[in-house]
Amino acid sequence: MSTSAFDMAVTQARDLLRWHSPLRTELWAARLTAGLEPxxxxxxxxELAExxxxxxxxxxxxxxxxxxAPSPDSRPPHDDESMEAYARAAEGLVDTLPEWVRRMGQVVCEGACYxxxxxxxxxxxxxxxxxxxxxxEPHILVVGIDQPNGGLAVDALVEEVKFLDDLGLEAADPGVVGGRILDAFELGxxxxxxxxxxxxxxxxxLAIARARGVPGLVRGPGDETVSRFDELPDLPGAREAFERLAEFIGDxxxxxxxxxxxxxxxAWLPREAIMSDAAVAAMPEVVRAWSRFSGDQPAVLRQIDxxxxxxxxxxxxxxxxxxxKRIAQNRL
Structure with a gap:
């Protein structure tokens, strides 16, 4: 961080002292953190302390x-020293600043969606x-989590609560959602x-700090979507076919x-799955049923056909x- 960058940070902090906004200040501090090389x-x-x-x-x-600072079981090793340095540098300073500064980080999680x-x-x-x-200052943290590449965080934003109106998401357990966010960042x-x-x-x-503060965090949470599926076709072999599909879908x-x-x-079924003739015959209808349950997208149904x-x-x-699969077949 150059002296000119230090001067810029102090100038911006002067404006923030006039705004009296914990959220605006935390967002600014997150951007400032991102610009600091370790x-x-x-x-x-x-330089700030002096x-x-x-x-x-x-x-x-x-x-x-x-x-x-994260909990010991989820601490990203390369963040340890920096986080401890931030904490040490701020010791005893909050009481020397206006009352609104004390509210930074002091938030209540009111719900979650996924x-x-x-x-x-x-x-x-x-x-x-x-x-x-x-x-x-009610607000929401929104984290985009990539699925094809394993579930890593690819985008995040902080918005007003009304931003939720157009998302069409289902309510979820905050501890589970917070755990998913932390897992996604750690994977990235x-x-x-x-x-x-x-x-x-x-x-x-800021996203990581918010997620870490959610009560009852569940790390590595499962997903109950598969267990909610109740549209299995009444066909011989359908249950066996769905078990293979659930194995492929995973988490x-x-x-x-x-x-x-x-x-x-x-590709996956021919390479990995050993199935009865009945399950092979039932698989197309099982996949169609799952596809209808998963959004009934016309392009998906056309691909099945x-x-x-x-x-x-x-x-x-x-x-x-x-x-x-070959080894398993030889054992049969």
Whole structure:
């Protein structure tokens, strides 16, 4: 962080002291965090501490508010030292600033939503609703979670509550949604070069801080979508066929696109699944039923019509079987 950048931060903090907005200040601090290279954190904090002005003190307190220490079982190792530095630099400063500064980070989670961001569920939206303890500045955190690439966070924003009106998401347990958000960010931290929105880094620190503060967090939560499916066709082999489908769907059941349907019918089943003739015969209707349950998208149903007739021949072609399937077949 250069001296000119320090001067800019102090100038912006001066404006924030006039706004009296905890939310605006936390969003600013998150952006400030995103612009700090790890090796510049402590020098920048020292410069603020040495300055000692109200603007510098506000900056230190705001940075600490959006860089809260995680629980020991989910701590990203590369964040440890920086987070501890933020906390140390802000010690004892909040009482030297206006009363509204104390509200930063002091929010109540009022609910959560979760669901598809697009017709095929290739991205899901995890939403947490908050307001400050004094009832002011209600807001929502919205995190976009990519499904084809394993469930990593690809975008995030903080919006007014009315933003929910057009999303069509279902209410969900806040602890589960908070856990999904933290899991999605931690997965993204482990994947080098993951494609994410340009806006994500500026919101990431605040998003993680908000999610960590949700009571009753559930890490690695399951998804009950498959268990809610009750439209299984009355056909011989249908239950067996659905068990294979559920195995393929795994922990990302909202993602159901034409490409994923085709992968299941023409690649995964021939490579991985051992099924009875009855289950093979029932599979197209089982997949159609699941597709209707998953949004009844015409393009998905057309893909089933295109690929399903080939399934018996593909399942009979032993050359398509993967190693695990061949080993299992030899044990039968």
């Amino acid at each position: 090796d510049r954190v402590e020098p920048f904090l020292r 300055d000692g002005s109200a603007e510098s003190r506000l900056t230190l307190v705001a940075l600490a508010a959006v860089n809260t 669901g598809k961001a697009d017709p095929y569920g290739e991205q899901t939206l995890a939403v947490l609703s908050f307001r400050y303890e004094n009832g002011k 931290d482990r994947i080098m070069g993951a494609a994410v929105a340009d806006t994500l880094p500026d919101v990431r620190p 990302r059941p909202l993602w159901w696109s034409p490409a994923r349907v085709s992968q299941f019918l023409t 295109e690929d399903a007739p080939r399934l018996p021949a593909l399942m009979a072609d032993d050359s398509l079987a993967g190693l695990a």
